[in-house]
Amino acid sequence: MKILIIANSKIVFGRELKEELFQKDKNIDISLLDFASLTLFDNTNQENQTYSKEFLKYKNIPKISMFFRMLYIKKVIQEYNFDIVNIHVSRWFYLLILPTLIKQKLIITFYGSDFYRTSNLIKDIQKVIYKKADAITFTNPLTMKSFLNYYNNFKDKSYVCRFGLKTLDYIDKNRDKSKTEIKQSLGYNSKKIIITCGYNSTKAQQHTKIIESIKKLDDSLLKKIQFIFPMTYGDNLNRENIKNILKSSNLDYIVLEDFLYKDENAYIKLASDIMINILETDSFSGTMQEFLYANNVVITGSWLPYELFDKEGIKYYKIDDTKELKKTITKIVNNMKEYKRDLLVNQDIIYRLSSWKNCIESWVNVY
Structure with missing residues (x-):
């Protein structure tokens, strides 16, 4: 065949x-x-x-x-x-x-x-x-x-x-590595809380609204945070526009532009503490699942069709408007241990839903 x-x-x-x-x-x-x-x-x-x-x-x-x-x-x-x-x-x-x-x-x-x-x-x-x-x-x-x-x-x-997520296997492979070492290998600040903003360079990620919100965080909080903007694919013009906006901001940030595979792709998830996913529309976000699997606190839009995540009991946090980001980030950062503790249920659920081991048979049947 x-x-x-x-x-x-x-x-x-x-x-x-x-x-x-x-x-x-x-x-x-x-x-x-x-x-x-x-x-x-x-x-x-x-x-x-x-x-x-x-x-x-x-x-x-x-x-x-x-x-x-x-x-x-x-x-x-x-x-x-x-x-x-x-x-x-x-x-x-x-x-x-x-x-x-x-x-x-x-x-x-x-x-x-x-x-x-x-x-x-x-x-x-x-x-x-x-x-x-x-x-x-x-x-x-x-x-x-x-x-x-x-x-x-x-x-x-x-x-x-469903598409399986091979990155889940690489996250498991590297899960026991020192988070400090992983951050350093990526060039991140090993002493700061890492917040990942979106996962590509398309306008639908709403980077501008994210930046407008996080710039309003208290200075005492901003000193503790480094913001990561993965922009390895998508809209090149929008990526340059966002880079220019960031240059004039007061944020400690890194823009990722080189496409990362396998272990390095897993590192991005393992190094992160919080992930912001407020796409205009989405379907069944694989990247968001990878961040959840790596024990990130995920903030996403209530307008996104993640009913299956709710049905399965996945723990994440919804906002109704991007204006709520400041309040939500402040609350999570100030209570990080408590929020992280709630994430323990996610790993088994996501593996069952999205490992290739559990997804490949439906594709074989269609082919």
């Missing part, structure tokens, strides 16, 4: 799914095509840049670039004769090559925001793709329900398939 996953290779979901499927069955031939660059990764992660080099000529041409991206994706599918194509993140552009896509089993995978942040016009245009797809997957029941309610169709081909 030959499988192609089309996804952003800098985001762990597609990359880890590829690895876990191959570990489950070494007889399958599974490749990952990076949507942005069109680099093709095979079973052993060897890079084939045949089409990425051709695409470079058109990549930065507005509007036209997407046409050529689809053209080269079509060529990859035709050249390698895949049995299954799994598209991660639904986009209307795939209509341009739909006749090619439906010649093999077609699976559409939603992350969450690719449904919630899409206009109704685009949703209606994309309906043609979903009619032709063999299966449609979602990371949680709520997003699937929203999708089914909107289209009033496709129930017989819709499935919940």
Whole structure:
């Protein structure tokens, strides 16, 4: 069986799914095509840049670039004769090559925001793709329900398939290491409380509102805190804007720009004490779960669809408005031991929900 996953290779979901499927069955031939660059990764992660080099000529041409991206994706599918194509993140552009896509089993995978942040016009245009797809997957029941309610169709081909979190294993591997040493290895201040703000550089993370709130913290509290802004992927223009805002602030901060894998990715979670996640919209936040698994006190928005976390008994803290951040952070920092003690329940729950060991079978069934 030959499988192609089309996804952003800098985001762990597609990359880890590829690895876990191959570990489950070494007889399958599974490749990952990076949507942005069109680099093709095979079973052993060897890079084939045949089409990425051709695409470079058109990549930065507005509007036209997407046409050529689809053209080269079509060529990859035709050249390698895949049995299954799994598209991660639904986009209307795939209509341009739909006749090619439906010649093999077609699976559409939603992350969450690719449904919630899409206009109704685009949703209606994309309906043609979903009619032709063999299966449609979602990371949680709520997003699937929203999708089914909107289209009033496709129930017989819709499935919940959660992405496992490989980082959980790396957190366990490093959990007993000295937190001081981990902080030092990352360049953090080992004597300060670490608060991580968001997890990428998109505007949806609402960094500006976070900064406005934390700047209002009492000076006596700010002296105890170092703020970390992970901005290793997302919106480059927004990242530069946030960096400029931070430069003129009174905060002790670090902006993370280099993508981190495996142990270093786990270190970011283990070094942190508090994590702020106030996305405009979200689905089933893997990164937030990793911070919870590493015993962070997580502050998130009450508007985010984390009903499953509530149902399972995961301990985290909700705010109704970003203006509540100052009060909430102050309360947590001043009572850190008490808040940390409440987190002990999270580890077992998150492992059960989101370890690849417990998630891979649903993907195997859909494939």
